[in-house]
Amino acid sequence: MTRRRVVITGIEVIAPGGIGKEKFWDLLSEGRTATRGITFFDPTPFRSRVAAEIDFDPYAHGLTAQEVRRLDRTAQFAVVASRGAVADSGIELGGIDPHRIGVTVGSAVGATMSLDEEYRVVSDGGRLDLVDHAYAIPHLYDHMVPSSFACEVAWAVGAEGPSTVVSTGCTSGLDSVGYAVELVREGSADVVIAGSSDAPISPITMACFDAIKATTPRHDDPQSASRPFDGTRNGFVLGEGTAFFVLEELESARMRGAHIYAEIAGYATRSNAYHMTGLRPDGLEMSEAIDTALGEARMNPETIDYINAHGSGTKQNDRHETAAFKRSLGDHAHRTPVSSIKSMVGHSLGAIGSIEIAASALAMEYDLVPPTANLTTPDPECDLDYVPVTAREQLVDAVLTVGSGFGGFQSAMVLASPERNLL
Structure with missing residues (x-):
């Protein structure tokens, strides 16, 4: 079916x-x-x-x-x-x-x-x-x-x-x-x-x-x-x-001839059952959500063009999701631009996940990766390409956007062009 x-x-x-x-x-x-x-x-x-x-x-x-x-x-x-x-x-x-x-x-x-x-x-x-x-x-x-x-x-x-x-x-x-x-x-x-x-x-x-x-x-x-x-x-x-x-x-x-911004190709959520506010440094639960969302989308990790990170600006979260990206995307994580729009619009708690979906869809619309503002001092433990300060023009056909919440919630969603080739 x-x-x-x-x-x-x-x-x-x-x-x-x-x-x-x-x-x-x-x-x-x-x-x-x-x-x-x-x-x-x-x-x-x-x-x-x-x-x-x-x-x-x-x-x-x-x-x-x-x-x-x-x-x-x-x-x-x-x-x-x-x-x-x-x-x-x-x-x-x-x-x-x-x-x-x-x-x-x-x-x-x-x-x-x-x-x-x-x-x-x-x-x-x-x-x-x-x-x-x-x-x-x-x-x-x-x-x-x-x-x-x-x-x-x-x-x-x-x-x-x-x-x-x-x-x-x-x-x-x-x-x-x-x-x-x-x-x-x-x-x-x-x-x-x-x-x-x-x-x-x-x-x-x-x-x-x-x-x-x-x-x-x-x-x-x-x-x-x-x-x-x-x-x-x-x-x-x-x-x-x-x-x-x-x-x-x-x-x-x-x-009906509608303008299509993106297909929501995959989604998954997990809970770490670990701590109300704490996160394990290995990013396992977020990684499992990412893997499941990619599987539902029938997409390989290498097809992701941009990662819209949770990127809250707390040390434990930034390290946690950096580890998750590496675990799920492997070497491709080092070749994939990652950014956090919370650097510009703050963290609106339950609203921010939808706001970040909008940013992801618009990144696809305009083939532009928004930057991580205020990123001027590298952290050796966060060693991916976080698109510091300035937006970057590039083809964006598939976006991974993730969220992390108090209570141990970890969610991931894949947005993609409807014209992509399915596995």
């Missing part, structure tokens, strides 16, 4: 540095950074005081006053991006049975900003041990239940098929899209609006990452604070954002 092949026909991105996939790609291709000192709240009490914030006006992007009042920032991002992805795809969803349209949304920390703010209100700034619920907004329940995100996106696009939230930490953005691919392959949906969203830049999130020293204290130079694979790196920069896609079956997309 021939397997249904799934392609991306619509993309929208809301990321630090600009709204929309065009501004997002301009930032990446120019190697600019969007990290800065935190402006959303007073960061003075915190160890890390930098973030990759988005200048986002929900009214300017079509949300009504009622939607702005009802929706947490994470949900606002998701609704705007999902509508944008549908518009980019040119698909007429009104002509499709709504029960054949699905939605998958990834998020690591849900409505963090609203919950943080509402707790301050109901506790009178933390003064009350017994909070007064009478001061809470009427939509607080939706903020506490992440499934509301999928409902909001489904309402926004008119989807009445499978609707799911995937929350697997920092691999949520990869896993939500991977799950969507399976919905199309198995025939549960003909079209899926898939992506992820997170807006975690809040005092509670900063405090949590401060406690484990995961975020960088380099607040004296915010623009160069995110330094994946660099010998001077000392933690990641928290970010926010979203990316959404229209996924559909290849032949259906061709029949």
Whole structure:
């Protein structure tokens, strides 16, 4: 039986540095950074005081006053991006049975900003041990239940098929899209609006990452604070954002004359069952996810033209995935450009996996490998080609993008040209 092949026909991105996939790609291709000192709240009490914030006006992007009042920032991002992805795809969803349209949304920390703010209100700034619920907004329940995100996106696009939230930490953005691919392959949906969203830049999130020293204290130079694979790196920069896609079956997309960005040829996820935040240095579990994704794609490691790394900028992660690339790709790992866009847009937790899928698809679209910004001091333990500082023009027909998340999650996805020769 021939397997249904799934392609991306619509993309929208809301990321630090600009709204929309065009501004997002301009930032990446120019190697600019969007990290800065935190402006959303007073960061003075915190160890890390930098973030990759988005200048986002929900009214300017079509949300009504009622939607702005009802929706947490994470949900606002998701609704705007999902509508944008549908518009980019040119698909007429009104002509499709709504029960054949699905939605998958990834998020690591849900409505963090609203919950943080509402707790301050109901506790009178933390003064009350017994909070007064009478001061809470009427939509607080939706903020506490992440499934509301999928409902909001489904309402926004008119989807009445499978609707799911995937929350697997920092691999949520990869896993939500991977799950969507399976919905199309198995025939549960003909079209899926898939992506992820997170807006975690809040005092509670900063405090949590401060406690484990995961975020960088380099607040004296915010623009160069995110330094994946660099010998001077000392933690990641928290970010926010979203990316959404229209996924559909290849032949259906061709029949309607859709622009096809890429085929999602393979996907796999693993768990290391090892430590909540720690990683083994040998990269075994990530390597197993890569090997399985390549096998599903029916592709040899030598066919990978570019690796979009997790590249968080922590020493253990950068070494872990460097080892995984060598284990899975062998000698080809040394000939394959690798880069981390977190150097430019920060780490938006559950959203970043989808944002990196968008970067991978656009790298194929423009035959351009985005750089790893701020990489000026080589680390002998990270000895691959990390495309320092400047983007690189080259043919990109196949991309491996990976993610690593607290809890031991390791995910990998292969994007490829639909015209490639299958094994």
